[in-house]
Amino acid sequence: MKKWVKMSFSLLLISVLMISLAACNSDSQTKTKKLEKVRIAEVTRSIFYAPQYVALAKGFFKDEGLDVTLTTTPGGDKTMTTLISGGADIALVGSETSIYVYAQGSNDPVINFAQLTQTDGTFLVARNKIDNFSWDLLKGKTFLGQRKGGMPQMVGEFVLKKHGIDPHKDLTLIQNVDYANIANAFASGTGEFVQLFEPTASIFEKQGKGYIVASFGKESGHVPYTTFMAKQSYIKENSDTVEKFTRAIYKAQQWVQTHSSEEVAKAVMTYFPDTDIDIMTTVVDRYKSQGSFATDPILDEEEWNNLQNIMKEAGELPKEVDYKTLVNTKMAQDVMKK
Structure with missing residues (x-):
């Protein structure tokens, strides 16, 4: 009799566990479907x-x-x-x-x-190291900017004008390089300054390909x-x-x-x-x-x-x-x- 009771209890316990597992699996599948x-x-x-x-x-x-x-x-x-x-x-x-x-x-x-x-999330990167940077140093130089009509380019021009620089008269502004190729163009020798996003700017700095000299984000506001x-x-x-x-x-x-x-x-x-x-x-x-x-x-x-x-x-x-x-x-x- 005791053996039968134990066996019945064991079967009941197994059934409960199986139902619980099935319910959990069902809940999991429901969550996945949702x-x-x-x-x-x-x-x-x-x-x-x-x-x-x-x-x-x-x-x-x-x-x-x-x-x-x-x-x-x-x-x-x-x-x-x-x-x-x-x-x-x-x-x-x-x-x-x-x-x-x-x-x-x-x-x-x-x-x-x-x-x-x-x-803005871009930074001004110079080809050569500059100990005492000032925005006037861009005058007469070649600046490899971002795609015309995009926020990086517009913020770039806004900041230049803020510092008394006409981007279309006081420097040579390049805007015809495809966004994905700007970093490569600079690395290949195009321009003395470039406007880059991170982590490319910091990678260039570590590799000695350029040096971060200013932040467009700090200059342009929210x-x-x-x-x-x-x-x-x-x-x-x-x-x-x-x-x-x-x-x-x-x-x-x-x-x-x-x-x-x-x-x-x-x-x-x-x-x-x-x-x-x-x-x-x-x-x-x-x-x-x-x-x-x-x-x-x-x-x-x-x-x-x-x-x-x-x-x-x-x-x-x-x-x-x-x-x-x-x-x-x-x-x-x-x-x-x-």
């Missing part, structure tokens, strides 16, 4: 976008039920084309591109919903330099998804803000397999110290107006666009409240 795919097209691969890589590496997107894939589409024009044609759901690119699309009369405008960086944006129709049809996405970005922004530069570098190192961890730490520290990483996803009106002033100064503003027309901060505000 992951919603979101495709991001980023304008370039740069440590400048560290919070985005932190959100991916730390699983913040998955915590929100999102399966995010990331593709690099070099250049603002290519990134925006990818978004508009349906090749991506969300783009990480300069806010000026949304103005260009709107000015062309789009029926489905591209809306900025979460800001990632709030300063602008919505790179933001996450999507077509108005996508946001309307997928508002919950966009809110979850924004919440993950906000978590990452806070994580970057509260962790050391070395911790941030280690967290995102898989996205920069060919970059030395010491250089990455230096780059993150440089961006953190000048306040390049936005600490929250809110794109405010003052930044939007500063952007348009820079575009106007560069002669690249097709038309002034009201802040509320192309900026939607509802999701950002909601996730910050919660």
Whole structure:
């Protein structure tokens, strides 16, 4: 009798465990099925976008039920084309591109919903070491700038004019080199000064190919330099998804803000397999110290107006666009409240 009771109890226990395991497996499958795919097209691969890589590496997107894939589409024009044609759901690119699309009369405008960086991310690199740099040293020299019409180029010209330099008269300005080839062109001997993103600028410095002498980010002030944006129709049809996405970005922004530069570098190192961890730490520290990483996803009106002033100064503003027309901060505000 006792043996039968023990056997019955054992069978009951096994049944309970099997049911529990089946339930856990079912829950796991349900969670996997619930992951919603979101495709991001980023304008370039740069440590400048560290919070985005932190959100991916730390699983913040998955915590929100999102399966995010990331593709690099070099250049603002290519990134925006990818978004508009349906090749991506969300783009990480300069806010000026949304103005260009709107000015062309789009029926489905591209809306900025979460800001990632709030300063320019480029640095002025000189071919030769300069102990006492001043902007006047660029006069009469050849400056290898960024693509015409893009934020780096416009900020570059804005800063030059701020220091009394006419970029089209006081120096030789090269703007016809494709974005992806600018660093190689400088390394090959083109120009005495170049405007570069990180980590390329620091890598060049370590290799003796150039020397960082100034920061365009420090000189230009706060602008919505790179933001996450999507077509108005996508946001309307997928508002919950966009809110979850924004919440993950906000978590990452806070994580970057509260962790050391070395911790941030280690967290995102898989996205920069060919970059030395010491250089990455230096780059993150440089961006953190000048306040390049936005600490929250809110794109405010003052930044939007500063952007348009820079575009106007560069002669690249097709038309002034009201802040509320192309900026939607509802999701950002909601996730910050919660």
